[in-house]
Amino acid sequence: MNPYHKFNFHKEMRNVMKPIRIPIPAVDFKPPVYHCHRAVKPFLLDGRLDKPFWEDAPFTSAFLDIEGEHMPVPRFLTRAKMLWDDENLYFGAQLDGNEIWGHVSERDDVIFQDNDFEIFIDPDSDTQRYYEFEMNVLNTIWDLFLPAAYRDSGGALNGYDIKGLRTAVYVDGTVNDPSASNRYWSVEVVIPFAALTECLPEKRAPREGEYYRINFSRVQWKTDVKDGKYQKRTDSSTGQLLPEDNWVWAPTGVVNIHYPELWGFVFFTNTAKTAHSYTIPEDEYRKWELRKLYYAQQIFLDLNGHYSDHLEELTDILEKYAPGNANHTVKPLPYRIETTSHTFEIACPSSDKKKELRIYLNGKIEVK
Numbered sequence: 001m002n003p004y005h006k007f008n009f010h011k012e013m014r015n016v017m018k019p020i021r022i023p024i025p026a027v028d029f030k031p032p033v034y035h036c037h038r039a040v041k042p043f044l045l046d047g048r049l050d051k052p053f054w055e056d057a058p059f060t061s062a063f064l065d066i067e068g069e070h071m072p073v074p075r076f077l078t079r080a081k082m083l084w085d086d087e088n089l090y091f092g093a094q095l096d097g098n099e100i101w102g103h104v105s106e107r108d109d110v111i112f113q114d115n116d117f118e119i120f121i122d123p124d125s126d127t128q129r130y131y132e133f134e135m136n137v138l139n140t141i142w143d144l145f146l147p148a149a150y151r152d153s154g155g156a157l158n159g160y161d162i163k164g165l166r167t168a169v170y171v172d173g174t175v176n177d178p179s180a181s182n183r184y185w186s187v188e189v190v191i192p193f194a195a196l197t198e199c200l201p202e203k204r205a206p207r208e209g210e211y212y213r214i215n216f217s218r219v220q221w222k223t224d225v226k227d228g229k230y231q232k233r234t235d236s237s238t239g240q241l242l243p244e245d246n247w248v249w250a251p252t253g254v255v256n257i258h259y260p261e262l263w264g265f266v267f268f269t270n271t272a273k274t275a276h277s278y279t280i281p282e283d284e285y286r287k288w289e290l291r292k293l294y295y296a297q298q299i300f301l302d303l304n305g306h307y308s309d310h311l312e313e314l315t316d317i318l319e320k321y322a323p324g325n326a327n328h329t330v331k332p333l334p335y336r337i338e339t340t341s342h343t344f345e346i347a348c349p350s351s352d353k354k355k356e357l358r359i360y361l362n363g364k365i366e367v368k
Helices: 282-304 311-321
Strands: 033-038 078-084 088-096 116-122 128-135 141-148 166-172 184-192 211-220 223-226 229-232 245-248 264-269 336-339 344-349 356-360 365-367
Touching: 078 211, 088 116, 116 184, 128 184, 282 311, 282 344, 282 356, 282 365
Parallel strands: 033 078, 033 264
Antiparallel strands: 078 088, 088 184, 116 128, 116 211, 128 141, 166 184, 211 245, 211 264, 223 229, 336 344, 344 356, 356 365
């Protein structure tokens, strides 16, 4: 996934006189949920998922186009699995398809120039201080830390390395050989919780019932075979490369995976018996209402040069600029909106009315 903004502007936005920096997603808040069981069997890192270690781990739902279910179904199946123990978070993924190729061989190079598999992890669901990991079929990796999303002037720390990271790839076929009987490639990724909790107040593994926000992405380029080699397909009229396909577990509604508020919920469970007892907390739905007003504030600024402290003006923005049938309004909650000439804060009560949920100009969500 290109970490820089690659927005696909919807028809509703094409007549806007000024550019919209942060588009409203074309999907509603319906993130997938996964119950991550505790690992109980010995682990051998070899990239294969057809072994006892993974038997009790369900696959995620099949990946979809990043823009949502209204887009064509991906031409190749992609699914992932997760397990955990006191030390590590384990990922496995299988990427079906007969186009198995790769060339990038240096760590922290631009992996998505090849077909790749990507993991995004936000351990505290505040949409900031999250981790990005990419790998190709050659087991070349790129790991980054993002203090905030690119849209919020986050800027990735490209020199960051995940301490204790371990990876492996298995190929059912032959890399860079279109004539081979290629079926799929699979990956295993092991990330220590010690690395994922560096920025958290409590530097520990999760407990039963707690959750991380996680997403996966598969970049798949369209290719043709010429002279026995894969070549990226080009537009016949312009000669330019066709854009890559981006297939994800949790669609973000725009061609930009750096919308952490829409990533999936991964609940940690000690046994399979409790695996279906956790649902998305009500406060996460309230955070989404605040997030929609955050989008509206950003567009209001783009159009007017200042922020609005009037709910009606912000809901008018949603009604006009939200694409499709999603996100055209907000739930009737007692919102508090405060602005200055250069910033804003929007808040609403938590579901138990004991705390306040807040969102700021930089996109950060807090519970106070």
